[in-house]
Amino acid sequence: MVCLPLFPLLQSRNTDIRDDTACGMAALHIHPRATEIFLVVKGRVLTETVLETGVTAQDSDPTNPLKPRLIKNELTENQATVFPQGSFHTQMNPECTPGYAIAAFSSEDPGAALAAPQTFALTDDFVIANFGGAVDEAEIQRIRDGIPKGALAEVEACKKRCGL
Template sequence: MLINTTIAIAIMAFLANAAPAPAPADGSMPSTTPISNKTDSAPAAPLPTDITKQLFLADTAADRYTLLPEDKNFVFNFNDSTKFNKGGKGGDLIAANRKTFAPLVGTGSGMAVGFLKGCGFNTPHVHPRATELQIVIKGKVITEMVPENGVFNVPNKPESGRRVIRNELGPFQMQPFYQGSVHSQFNPDCEEAQFIASFNAEDFGTGQVADELLALDGEMFTAAFGEAVDAEELEKFRKQIPASIAEGVASCLQKCNIKKSY
């Protein structure tokens, strides 16, 4: 009984001290003491270039905090244009992975924010080490995803053709793109669209399908495509492959009066 009484007295004393101060009689707001004075806008000191390696080699997760001494080390700014990966003429993308944002080491997570200009097209690609959950936050995005071999429009009937999962997403609608699946995103409107993507890997990686295919040896490439591609045209194709975010399809460019640049 003595222990319970002591605990009760301690709790009451804590609540009394934590209670907000009464408002002054003149109606003004009571004065408060800030919890922390860490409100300066100065950027954090640069981290060592091998910080990712140091975080991996730390003996414990607790030791990692010593390697990240400033609170601001735990903030990633997607508004920082210097982080753009120069995606292409149709838009850009900022990725937070363990290389660009060291505190992700050990989390198994990553994120990206995409900016698709009018008619912008994030060309077909794969993420080799993660599933992507993508949510549109501005505008409209048309998505396509091609599953693995054996997934047909009519189950167990290859003659029905491969299934392509196609959707039109508006603000705050989401779609998963499974690890290793070929997928793309396209902005069909003239105004910018934006999306946020999360990944269940801190090093999710990306491979643009067309670029990877055209990197194959010429004979292997033409053998894979049969008579559909002339070997003499292969080098020309390689030079014309756009960056990851292209300007988009012709019908949209015409609708939005966007002159395609080459």
């Protein structure tokens, strides 16, 4: 077993070995206290990351100066990506078989904040204002009811394609 006294390099670090289920997706989230290095050990993983406000898209639009920069990756075995501290990110196994990955963090306590549950925990008035009035109370409740109850979700189109 690897532990801090036997492996001092673990000081101020955290590592997670993930079993990525077929057609599984990690909910959109951030780690407020750590940068994550994500390495695919087996399988294929699609990732998307949105950097902090102000890091604009490469195809920046003068009519939308705050258009966020989206970084997309397709990782296969022995490939990795970095999710900077505080960046919104998600990972998906698009395959019909399980995969495995290792996530290493720059802190013993990286924290995790799931975007959808935390956004929709706000009162309706705040959600409506943050969505520019594009949603109403009924739609907010429908979305709240549909948010997965954990950190993992399943992609229905993938499950259907795989016969799962």
